[in-house]
Amino acid sequence: RSAPTTDKEALAAWAGRVLEKAKKVKTPTKYKDGIVNLAFMQELAKLSLEPHSPILVQERLRKHGIILVIEPHFAKTRLDGAAMLANKGNPVIGLTLRHDRLDNFWFTLMHELAHVALHYNDDISLFYDELDAIKGFDMGAKEKEADDLAGEALVPTNKWEVSPARLIPSTMAANSLAKELGVHIAIVAGKIRYEGSKYFYLNDVVGQAKVRQHFDMEMWETK
Numbered sequence: 001r002s003a004p005t006t007d008k009e010a011l012a013a014w015a016g017r018v019l020e021k022a023k024k025v026k027t028p029t030k031y032k033d034g035i036v037n038l039a040f041m042q043e044l045a046k047l048s049l050e051p052h053s054p055i056l057v058q059e060r061l062r063k064h065g066i067i068l069v070i071e072p073h074f075a076k077t078r079l080d081g082a083a084m085l086a087n088k089g090n091p092v093i094g095l096t097l098r099h100d101r102l103d104n105f106w107f108t109l110m111h112e113l114a115h116v117a118l119h120y121n122d123d124i125s126l127f128y129d130e131l132d133a134i135k136g137f138d139m140g141a142k143e144k145e146a147d148d149l150a151g152e153a154l155v156p157t158n159k160w161e162v163s164p165a166r167l168i169p170s171t172m173a174a175n176s177l178a179k180e181l182g183v184h185i186a187i188v189a190g191k192i193r194y195e196g197s198k199y200f201y202l203n204d205v206v207g208q209a210k211v212r213q214h215f216d217m218e219m220w221e222t223k
Contacts (some may be wrong), residue, residue, distance in 0.1 A: 007076035011128050014074045015082060018094035022067045022084075030089040031065030036117040041110055041153035048106055048184035054214045057109065066116065067092045068109075070215045078130045081108040083115035086125040091116050097215070102207025103190025107131075110150035118145050155181065155191045165192055169201040186210075 044060065047053045058068045073079040073096040080099070084092040093112040097105065108131060115127045119142055129143070151157075159181060160166055165173040169192050171185075178185040186207035193199050193206070212219075 006078065006130060007074075010074040010076050011079065014071060014077065014079060014096075015084065015094070015126065015128075018069045018071050018082070018092060019084065021069045021071065022090070022092045025062065025067045025069075027062050027065050027067065027090055029063070029065050031091055031116075033088075033120055035064055036066070036113050038117075038149065038153055041113055041117070041149070042156075044113075045106065045110070045154055045187065046182045048102065048187060049182070052214060053102075053184070054105060054211055061093070065090050066113075069094045070097060070219070072096055072219050073098050078132070079128060080104070080131045081112045081129050083112040083119075083127045083129075084125065085116065085120055085127075088120070091120070097212050100209050100212045101190075102184060102186035102210050103193075105207075105211045106154060106184075106187050107150055107190060110153050111146050114146035114149035114153075115142075118142070118149060151191070154183065154187050160191065166195070169193075169196060169198050171202065171205055174202060174205060 044057060047056050047060065050056050061068050067090055069092060071094055078098065079096050081093065081095045084094065093109070093116070095105070095108055095112070108129070111129060111131065112127070119127070122142075124142070127142070127146075155177070159177065163173070163177045165177045165188055174188040174192060175185050178188045181188070184207070185205050189202040189205045193201055
């Protein structure tokens, strides 16, 4: 899922860097197919309420044999994340944190976990995702499946359809639905902004500059 203008060699180099980092991570167990499903993802999303949720998520996944690596995107790419499934014992998820916002962190993470849930046994072992770079292009069936599952894990359709947040892009409406779901308000705010293409709304609640601070800040100094 990358734009035609993306430098494919840069994508491959980035993936190589992520895999090198992943080799240094020790996990207490191997991943068991089927652990990641909608219920697992919804439970994981509840960690978003914790002050250090990105670190907590990284550790929770590690305990299940999934390695989460943070690596800034390379030049000539607009990469948000990737799922690397070649090593069945330890699937690797790479995130770039290109957008330093909680809503983007959670959706990208869930999208990559959706690839683990849905495509673990498929013949594709690496999914690159430039989530906002392919507008106007066909994303393909597997990417739509991953989008749909990620969205359902964060804001279930049955809750969204009857919520005032679907029609009213307000902090109050977003907060009400977030409390009902048990997730951070940034997740609902991101949903509101995406569904209505209202990206100028709710800038104060999407968690700006709230993710990179949990990781090695030197990684972004030259980006």
